[in-house]
Amino acid sequence: MTEKRELQKRDAELEKGVERTRQTRVYTPAVDIIEKNNDIVLMADMPGVDENSVDITLEKDLLTIYGKVEPEIPENHRLVISEYGVGDYERTFTLSDEIDREHIRATVKDGVLKLVLPKAESAKTKKIPVTGNA
Amino acid sequence: MRGTYLDRFLDPWSEFERMSRLLSRVASNPGKEFPPVNVWVNGDNAVITTEIPGVESDAIDISVSGNTVMLRGSRPAGDIKEGESCHRHELRHGNFSKTIELPFNIDTDKVQAVYKKGILNISLQRIETEKPKKIEIKSK
Incomplete structure (x- = not known):
């Protein structure tokens, strides 16, 4: 960990005037997005989330990931040092038409959500040969 | 003797907590x-x-x-292989x-x-x- 990086979780943003119904903190998960030849891979850090507590919704061109976390509080213990907060995770991305929406795959391992968004046939990289002037 | 002193004497955690609070106030980057x-x-x-x-x-x-x-x-x-590109890089x-x-x-x-x-x-x-x-x- 040589890089300096923000250690604190970021609170998820809410539109003005919108309130949540659940009384919990919601954080923006950190993500890596890598574009490969045939798909786009999104990895999101969501500690406390497993395959049963993550929701992925696709509405029009908005892809939302929501991870619900049940806080595990050791019984009869009190918190004396708190360096991180516990809450749900939410983040929304805009998808382009280039994604094959029918074949999005999602897995969760060790608190990391991995989404594979396959590119639609038309969006796959094509090599255009450049020819010299005829 | 004030009660607080005695508490601290008996409960090592209260001293620990006091020190932690003190340190987090002093440290410019608490828990970094x-x-x-x-x-x-x-x-x-x-x-x-x-x-x-x-x-x-x-x-x-x-x-x-x-x-x-x-x-x-x-x-x-x-690993980022050739022909791949990274759009976001936030993970540690x-x-x-x-x-x-x-x-x-x-x-x-x-x-x-x-x-x-x-x-x-x-x-x-x-x-x-x-x-x-x-x-x-x-x-x-």
């Missing part, structure tokens, strides 16, 4: 060392929880000695190591660690010989 930890206590027991998503359980190393717990681990960076990769001090010596035989869903949970107990003894008072 990865991974962030939460410490829970109940008498002679303590629970340390930490969020280390993406780290495999084999890659976590916990060593306990005296009153300190040392956490080490690594998360390998995903690489090695980490962090030392956490407890206000008591730890019974190394009774340390339990569970790792699931990217959260490591370590429970620790105070070493038996150090536990305060209750003295029974006999009445004649």
